[in-house]
Amino acid sequence: MSLGSWMRNHPHFLEKVYRLTERTVIGLDPVFNKLGYDRMNRWLKGPEDLAKQVVFDCRMCGQCVLHSTGMTCPMSCPKNLRNGPCGGVRSNGHCEVKPEMRCVWVEAFERSGHMPVYGHEMLFINPPVNRQLEGSSAWVNMLTGVDKEVPKAWAGTSQRVELILPAEGWSTGQ
């Protein structure tokens, strides 16, 4: 098992690391602003790419939703689906396109149950990926808010719309 697979199978730990990183980046926003977001993007995208590739098999979409998808990168789905699996998931939970691979969304759903803080976000709808952000730093895009922009047709709706919530609430499996 690779280091990345091992870490992805410990989503609670990754959630804690994500939360700490998120708070740090938000706390540093005034510094980023002063230095310039373009410059920070140039400085950060390399290290971010390296770290996320090792752990998440990241494709640098620039619009990271890992914490909403069980710390499982949706871009590693062969169809790049951002809102749950296609209809081709095999009965053993494997991918229609790559039969040797478990469906990204089966793993995402399982792992989200071990994430007490963000696990419920599995039930939110993500906007379509903006290909113009590919290769840029998702952290910087989070600060500027460009990762939350939605197509014009979505005007008046929020970026994330709750799809469905079970009446008894979301169980984290903890």
Ligand code: SF4
């Ligand atoms: S969602 Fe995007 S930025 Fe986040 S790990 Fe996947 S490809 Fe990388």
